[in-house]
Amino acid sequence: MRPFLICLLAGLTAAPLALAQPYKGYHPAAPVDPDWPCDQLLVPKLSAASYWAATIPAKAADNWRDNDSYSAMVTNIVNRDTPEAKALATARAYIAHQPKAKRAAAAAALFGAAVDEANDERDEVINHLDDLSRRQKNLSDTIQTIENKITAIPATATGTQAQLRAELVGERDLRIQGFQDTQHTISYACAVPGDYDRRLGALARALQGNQ
Numbered sequence: 001m002r003p004f005l006i007c008l009l010a011g012l013t014a015a016p017l018a019l020a021q022p023y024k025g026y027h028p029a030a031p032v033d034p035d036w037p038c039d040q041l042l043v044p045k046l047s048a049a050s051y052w053a054a055t056i057p058a059k060a061a062d063n064w065r066d067n068d069s070y071s072a073m074v075t076n077i078v079n080r081d082t083p084e085a086k087a088l089a090t091a092r093a094y095i096a097h098q099p100k101a102k103r104a105a106a107a108a109a110l111f112g113a114a115v116d117e118a119n120d121e122r123d124e125v126i127n128h129l130d131d132l133s134r135r136q137k138n139l140s141d142t143i144q145t146i147e148n149k150i151t152a153i154p155a156t157a158t159g160t161q162a163q164l165r166a167e168l169v170g171e172r173d174l175r176i177q178g179f180q181d182t183q184h185t186i187s188y189a190c191a192v193p194g195d196y197d198r199r200l201g202a203l204a205r206a207l208q209g210n211q
Contacts, residue, residue, distance in 0.1 A: 037133035038190035046122065046197060048115045051204035052108070064113045074110070077203065078117040080195050087199070088206040095207060107207040114203055118196040125192045132186050139179050146172040 036042045065071045073094065077087045091110060098106040146168055153165040 035130050035133040035137075037129055037136070037186050040190055040194055042126070043193070043197070044126070045119055046115055046200060048112055051200055052111065053204075053208060064109075064116075070113075074113045074117050077110075078114050078121065078196070078199065080192070080199070084199065084202055088202060091203060091206055111200075111204060111207055115200060118200055122193050122196050125189060129186065129189055132182060132189070136179060136182060136186070139175060139182075143172060143175050143179065146175065 064074070073090060076082050077091055079087075094110065095103050095107050150165060150168045150172065153161055153168070155165075157165055
């Protein structure tokens with residue numbers, strides 16, 4: 001590969017791309033998903049038992065989403081756009097309004113629903129990351145194919161060959177830019193699953209300390 005192409009790709013948020021081989025910036029966390037593009041460990045599903053120090057709450061009732069106000073509260077608590085302090089305050093207020101004898105069960109049910117919601121939202125992010133990873137690998141192959149065509153045309157070529165070479169260089173550079181832009185998106189998205197993990201941890205502590 002030409003040195004200038006390597007330099008262009010060295011600015012990626014992950015490791016530099018070796019276009020003649022599979023992309024070296026990918027570090028699958030587990031063999032079950034070789035397309036996982038993040039350095040962060042892939043945890044396919046979050047479990048309530050990982051956070052709940054007291055009695056592990058049973059799985060949230062399947063119909064909790066049928067209660068519009070309750071569902072909206074759970075979504076708001078889990079949503080990453082909701083500031084954590086506000087989300088925890090909402091959860092504490094809900095438990096505080098329950099009869100004292102029912103607070104432990106209400107807290108467990110709320111947390112179970114939050115885990116369900118977090119897993120649903122995480123699934124969308126994880127699936128999107130898998131799609132982006134596969135797209136990047138295909139784009140890597142495309143860039144390499146174009147680079148091979150450029151290499152086959154002498155830099156001193158004239159006429160139609162020179163024009164073809166210039167067009168190929170432009171196409172290659174455009175695709176490299178697209179690769180770099182997507183890589184930045186992946187870098188940002190890779191942090192999202194962990195955000196849900198941290199939010200559930202904070203929620204579990206808040207709920208168990210407010211019964």
